[in-house]
Amino acid sequence: MNNLIKYNMDNFLDLISVNFQDCVWLAVMLMAMIPTIESKIAIPFGMNTEIWGAGALTGFESFLFAFLGSILPSFFIILIVRKLKSKIAGFMTNKFLQKYYNKSRAVTQAKNNFTKYFMLTGFVAVPLPLTGVWTGSLIVGLSNLDIRYGFLSILIGAMISAGMITLICEVFSNSITYILIISLIIILLFLFTDLFITIFKELKEKRKDKKRK
Numbered sequence: 001m002n003n004l005i006k007y008n009m010d011n012f013l014d015l016i017s018v019n020f021q022d023c024v025w026l027a028v029m030l031m032a033m034i035p036t037i038e039s040k041i042a043i044p045f046g047m048n049t050e051i052w053g054a055g056a057l058t059g060f061e062s063f064l065f066a067f068l069g070s071i072l073p074s075f076f077i078i079l080i081v082r083k084l085k086s087k088i089a090g091f092m093t094n095k096f097l098q099k100y101y102n103k104s105r106a107v108t109q110a111k112n113n114f115t116k117y118f119m120l121t122g123f124v125a126v127p128l129p130l131t132g133v134w135t136g137s138l139i140v141g142l143s144n145l146d147i148r149y150g151f152l153s154i155l156i157g158a159m160i161s162a163g164m165i166t167l168i169c170e171v172f173s174n175s176i177t178y179i180l181i182i183s184l185i186i187i188l189l190f191l192f193t194d195l196f197i198t199i200f201k202e203l204k205e206k207r208k209d210k211k212r213k
Contacts, residue, residue, distance in 0.1 A: 024055050025065045032069030035134040036187055039162040040127050042066035044169050044180040063166040071158050074137045075151055081141025100135065104143035116145065117153040124157025127165055129190035133158050 020027035024046060032042035045051070046062035057065070107123070110116045124136040133154055140150035169176055 021052070021055055024052050024057055025061065028057065028062060028065040029069030029072075032066040033073055036129050036132070036191065038070040038132045038134070039063075039066035039158070039165055040129075040132070040187070041180065041183055042069060043162060043165045044176050044183065047169050047173075048176050048180060050177050059166050059170045062169075063162050066165075067158055067162040070133045070162070071155060074133050074154050074158075077134065077137035078141045078147055078151065081138060082147070085142060100138040101142045103135070104139040104145075107139055108143045108145065113149075117149050120145070120150065120153040121157040121160070124154050125160035125164075127161045129187045130194060132161065 028042045028046035031037055031045055032039050043062045043066045046057040046066065047059060049056045103123075107116055107119050110119055120136055120139060123131055123139070124133060136150075136154040136157060139145075140147065140154065143150075169179060172179060
């Protein structure tokens with residue numbers, strides 16, 4: 001089983017290195033655009049010499065392209081969600097978006113505007129799964145926060161997050177592969193845990209509905 005996983009992983013890495021060897025920066029940008037993945041994975045991925053060899057990016061290059069890739073979808077996400085919010089009935093009660101709507105309420109209920117945007121920046125800056133640019137953009141889109149200031153807060157938060165990850169990779173430069181693997185494991189654990197909690201809550205609600213009937 002372990003040999004099969006290693007074989008598939010080697011094939012996957014070979015496929016990436018063959019197709020993006022001459023444009024590692026593009027691979028990093030594309031990876032940073034993926035929800036949850038973002039710069040958390042894109043930066044150690046770009047700096048990994050085991051994947052790219054001599055073509056691996058420097059810390060600054062990986063930071064720059066991961067930051068740009070993660071921030072590019074943000075403004076469009078905000079505009080699309082804001083548009084859908086005002087056009088489609090029942091959009092706010094969608095189960096997928098409900099958790100983000102609750103997070104947006106936590107931000108918008110802050111006492112003053114500075115605190116609201118500071119909270120948003122901090123939320124995006126924490127390099128953990130289920131936080132980051134995509135989540136921050138959904139929060140702005142689902143709330144009544146000013147789009148310009150919201151986007152600026154996300155921009156600053158993304159820069160801080162990418163900076164922290166780059167610093168960790170620079171300090172532990174001999175363990176980039178381990179950082180990449182550990183980051184992937186943490187993300188998968190968070191996603192599975194979140195999925196489990198969501199399913200558990202839905203089953204609990206169904207049981208309650210049956211008892212009421």
